[in-house]
Amino acid sequence: MSTGGEVGGPRWHQVMTELAGQIGAGGFRPGERLPVEAELAARFGVNRLTVRQALAELARAGAIRTVHGRGSFVAERPYRFRVRATAPSIVAQMREGAHTVTQELVAHAVVERSDLPEPVTLPDARLLRLDTVMAVDGEPWSRDTTWLSAERFAGVPSVWTPQTSLTGLLAGAYGITTRRSWRRHSAEPASAADAAALGIALGTPLLVLTGANSDGDGEPLTQTHRRTRGDRIEYEIDLDPDPDV
Amino acid sequence: MSTGGEVGGPRWHQVMTELAGQIGAGGFRPGERLPVEAELAARFGVNRLTVRQALAELARAGAIRTVHGRGSFVAERPYRFRVRATAPSIVAQMREGAHTVTQELVAHAVVERSDLPEPVTLPDARLLRLDTVMAVDGEPWSRDTTWLSAERFAGVPSVWTPQTSLTGLLAGAYGITTRRSWRRHSAEPASAADAAALGIALGTPLLVLTGANSDGDGEPLTQTHRRTRGDRIEYEIDLDPDPDV
DNA sequence: TAGTGGTCTAGACCACCGG
DNA sequence: CGGTGGTCTAGACCACTAT
Incomplete structure (x- = not known):
C-alpha cells in the first residue's frame, strides 16, 4: 500500500477489495466475526452505509455471511x-x-x-x-x-x-x-x-x-x-x- | 391499493413489488423508460435511496435495466x-x-x-x-x-x-x-x-x-x-x- | 438490557449522457 | 448545458440476538 499509485473506483469498492484481501490473506479466520459495521466505518474513515455496500457485495459473492443482530462472519468453507x-x-x-x-x-x-x-x-x-x-x-x-x-x-x-x-x-x-x-x-x-x-x-x-x-x-x-x-x-x-x- | 389489508415488510420491498406489478400488468411497456428516481420517490412518498434499493433488486432479477445518465428501462425481452x-x-x-x-x-x-x-x-x-x-x-x-x-x-x-x-x-x-x-x-x-x-x-x-x-x-x-x-x-x-x- | 445489523431520511456532490 | 443515475455523509430509529 501507499505505493503512490492511483487507487481509483468508489470508496465502497476499495473497502470491499481491502476486506477481501485481508480475508484471503488469513487476517480473518473462517468462522471469525468481522468488526462491527461502526468499527469498520471508523477504521476506513467512511460512513457506515459505505461499509454496508462493501459487505453486501462480499455476502453475495459468498465470502462472508451476515446475520441480523449478530454480525458478519467469514464464510466457513469456501467450498463448492x-x-x-x-x-x-x-x-x-x-x-x-x-x-x-x-x-x-x-x-x-x-x-x-x-x-x-x-x-x-x-x-x-x-x-x-x-x-x-x-x-x-x-x-x-x-x-x-x-x-x-x-x-x-x-x-x-x-x-x-x-x-x-x-x-x-x-x-x-x-x-x-x-x-x-x-x-x-x-x-x-x-x-x-x-x-x-x-x-x-x-x-x-x-x-x-x-x-x-x-x-x-x-x-x-x-x-x-x-x-x-x-x-x-x-x-x-x-x-x-x-x-x- | 387501500384495501385495508396488512402491507408489511420494508418500504423498499413494497415499492419493488408495486413496480414489478405495474410492469407485469403492462403499465410500463418493454423498452419504456421508468419515471426518474426523484419522481418515483415523490410518487411513493419515500426517499430516493429507498427507491434505488427497489430498482436495484428489479435490475438483478432482470426486470429492468438501469443505465447511468439515461434512466431505468423495462427489459426488452423477458426471454431465456x-x-x-x-x-x-x-x-x-x-x-x-x-x-x-x-x-x-x-x-x-x-x-x-x-x-x-x-x-x-x-x-x-x-x-x-x-x-x-x-x-x-x-x-x-x-x-x-x-x-x-x-x-x-x-x-x-x-x-x-x-x-x-x-x-x-x-x-x-x-x-x-x-x-x-x-x-x-x-x-x-x-x-x-x-x-x-x-x-x-x-x-x-x-x-x-x-x-x-x-x-x-x-x-x-x-x-x-x-x-x-x-x-x-x-x-x-x-x-x-x-x-x- | 445492551449490542448488532436493517431501514429510512435529507441533503450534497460527482460521473455520465444527450442535445 | 441540463438531466440522469452513482456515491457519500450524518443522523435517527427499528428489529433481532444474546445475556
Whole structure:
C-alpha cells in the first residue's frame, strides 16, 4: 500500500477489495466475526452505509455471511460441492463423500398438474408435491420441490425423515429404480423466501435446476425444481464416453 | 391499493413489488423508460435511496435495466434462450433459431498453461487465449474466454470477425470436427468487469460454464470459460438416449 | 438490557449522457 | 448545458440476538 499509485473506483469498492484481501490473506479466520459495521466505518474513515455496500457485495459473492443482530462472519468453507448432473441421486453422491446430508420436509400437498413447471412430463392429473430444504454438514444448501404421483406415493410424507433420500425410498419401499431423464440449468437471484430458508442475502445468485427422473422402463416418475446456493455447488456433466468404466 | 389489508415488510420491498406489478400488468411497456428516481420517490412518498434499493433488486432479477445518465428501462425481452449443453457450438444453435449472434474479440494473447482454470485438459504448454463478448440480437449476452494450442492456431486472431464461430472456423480452415467433452455449471455474481461488458448491474447472477471440446479422435482441443447473464440463458441437458436419432 | 445489523431520511456532490 | 443515475455523509430509529 501507499505505493503512490492511483487507487481509483468508489470508496465502497476499495473497502470491499481491502476486506477481501485481508480475508484471503488469513487476517480473518473462517468462522471469525468481522468488526462491527461502526468499527469498520471508523477504521476506513467512511460512513457506515459505505461499509454496508462493501459487505453486501462480499455476502453475495459468498465470502462472508451476515446475520441480523449478530454480525458478519467469514464464510466457513469456501467450498463448492461438485455434483454429477448425470446421476439421479445427489444425496447418495454427497454421502459417498462423507458429508452429512439432511432433507427437511417443510411442506407437502396434493396439487393439480398445472402446478408443474414447464416442460410437463408427468402423466398424472393429481400430484404429490414435496417442499424440502437440503442441508450439507449442517449448512442450508438448497430449496427443493419434487412432484410425483399422488396416487402411487401417497404414503411418502408419513414416512419421511431428514435422513430420507427419495431415490432410496422409492427403491426400498416401492422397488423402483430411478434414472435421470432431462435437466435444465439457469441462474436467478434469491427471493425473500429463498434468502430466509437458506440463510443468505437477498439477491444472492442461485443455481436453478429443473429436471425429471424416470423409472427403469423410461416412464416419467418424478419432476424436480432445485434452487441451490450458487457459491456452494458446481454441476459436472460428463459427455465423453469413458472407456475405462 | 387501500384495501385495508396488512402491507408489511420494508418500504423498499413494497415499492419493488408495486413496480414489478405495474410492469407485469403492462403499465410500463418493454423498452419504456421508468419515471426518474426523484419522481418515483415523490410518487411513493419515500426517499430516493429507498427507491434505488427497489430498482436495484428489479435490475438483478432482470426486470429492468438501469443505465447511468439515461434512466431505468423495462427489459426488452423477458426471454431465456434455451441452449443444449451437449452440443459443441452454441452459435450454430442460436443462428438456427434465426437470431443474430456476434462475437467481438476484445483481447487475445499467448499464455502459459497455468492460466487455465481447473481441470486442465489441454496438453500444450503455450496457449492462445481469446477473450470475446457474445451478443444476441444486439444485446450483450455472455463473456467468454477460450484457450487453444498457440502453435497450431496462431492464425486465428488475424482472421476473426464478429460473425466467426470458432467451431465453424476450425472445421473450415483446419478440417477439424469438434465434439463436446465435459461441462461444469455454477452461478456467480457479476464482477465489475462483467457488469461493464454485459451492461448489467454489479452482483447480477451469472451462469458460469467451464468446459472443454475435443477433436474427432477424442483428443483435447479447446477449453472454455463462459459467463452468461442468468436471466437470459437456460442450459438444457438431454440424458435419455433418444431412440429416434 | 445492551449490542448488532436493517431501514429510512435529507441533503450534497460527482460521473455520465444527450442535445 | 441540463438531466440522469452513482456515491457519500450524518443522523435517527427499528428489529433481532444474546445475556
